[in-house]
Amino acid sequence: MSGMSEALAARIREVGNDLPAVAALYANAQSAPAAGSVNVHVDLSYGPHERHRLDLFTPTGVAPAGGWPVLAFFHGGGFIRGSKAHRQNIGHFLTRHGYAVVLANYRLAPQSQWPCGPQDVAQVWQWLQDNGAEFGVNGTRVVLMGESAGAAHVAATALRAAFQPPGWNIRGAVLLSGPYNARLEGKARKQFGIDTPDPRNEAYFGSDPAMWDSASTVDHVSSAPFPLLIGFTQLDLVQMQVQAGELFARLVSQHGFSPELLVLPNHNHFSQGFSIGTADTSLSTPLLTFLEAVTRVT
Numbered sequence: 001m002s003g004m005s006e007a008l009a010a011r012i013r014e015v016g017n018d019l020p021a022v023a024a025l026y027a028n029a030q031s032a033p034a035a036g037s038v039n040v041h042v043d044l045s046y047g048p049h050e051r052h053r054l055d056l057f058t059p060t061g062v063a064p065a066g067g068w069p070v071l072a073f074f075h076g077g078g079f080i081r082g083s084k085a086h087r088q089n090i091g092h093f094l095t096r097h098g099y100a101v102v103l104a105n106y107r108l109a110p111q112s113q114w115p116c117g118p119q120d121v122a123q124v125w126q127w128l129q130d131n132g133a134e135f136g137v138n139g140t141r142v143v144l145m146g147e148s149a150g151a152a153h154v155a156a157t158a159l160r161a162a163f164q165p166p167g168w169n170i171r172g173a174v175l176l177s178g179p180y181n182a183r184l185e186g187k188a189r190k191q192f193g194i195d196t197p198d199p200r201n202e203a204y205f206g207s208d209p210a211m212w213d214s215a216s217t218v219d220h221v222s223s224a225p226f227p228l229l230i231g232f233t234q235l236d237l238v239q240m241q242v243q244a245g246e247l248f249a250r251l252v253s254q255h256g257f258s259p260e261l262l263v264l265p266n267h268n269h270f271s272q273g274f275s276i277g278t279a280d281t282s283l284s285t286p287l288l289t290f291l292e293a294v295t296r297v298t
Contacts, residue, residue, distance in 0.1 A: 057091030067138030069295035076148025079204035093277035109204035117153030151178025172227035231262035
């Protein structure tokens with residue numbers, strides 16, 4: 001089975017983009033790791049803030065020459081909430097396929113605002129360079145992945161050279177259903193059904209349109225092309241569908257990128273992440289294919 005069951009698809013359409021309801025649908029769907037199959041290091045510090053904590057998942061056994069390739073994942077939560085604990089399924093799933101996985105918390109609004117997100121992503125990357133070898137992880141085979149707000153943070157870091165530390169090098173990035181144009185979201189709230197004031201974006205980007213301009217990654221791409229997978233879902237929030245299309249179009253037509261474009265049938269904004277590690281492989285299969293292509297030893 002590669003796609004979701006008809007019964008689950010019907011339930012996802014019924015509950016809509018309601019996070020607790022979607023989470024309940026997947027409560028027993030994800031397979032637990034076999035005993036002794038994964039090492040988990042919890043709440044490792046990558047910076048001074050209390051949210052600067054990451055969990056590192058590695059396969060058991062002897063690491064390959066040079067260390068495990070690694071996916072660093074950044075959760076969603078509308079810039080104001082969320083936790084690495086919500087996506088442990090990604091760590092459990094990918095370690096079975098020979099990858100190390102970092103699940104990172106990052107600073108949240110309104111206490112912390114733009115550009116703390118890309119700064120934190122860059123700090124996680126730097127932590128992997130400085131500490132990865134201690135855990136059998138190869139810091140030169142890093143892929144970044146983000147979901148929703150986490151995708152916005154990954155996009156800003158990976159596509160804007162100003163946020164990249166010296167020696168920056170990633171093998172690729174995966175962006176799922178993220179906001180990449182703060183100005184568009186601020187000016188099209190009626191069309192997108194976004195409240196005014198916006199409890200999420202304004203908490204992070206502020207209410208000054210000039211700040212929206214500076215935070216809109218689609219307008220500030222300055223990185224050389226690299227492998228990229230941009231995804232959204234059939235039942236996604238409309239603003240995420242629009243912005244995924246805009247980012248894809250801009251990267252292709254103006255910046256020489258050739259990203260992969262993934263549209264997940266039957267999923268909504270929240271269900272796609274929960275599907276990883278279940279019988280529904282509509283996201284996990286293309287994710288693995290992408291990782292295998294970009295992290296292979298060259």
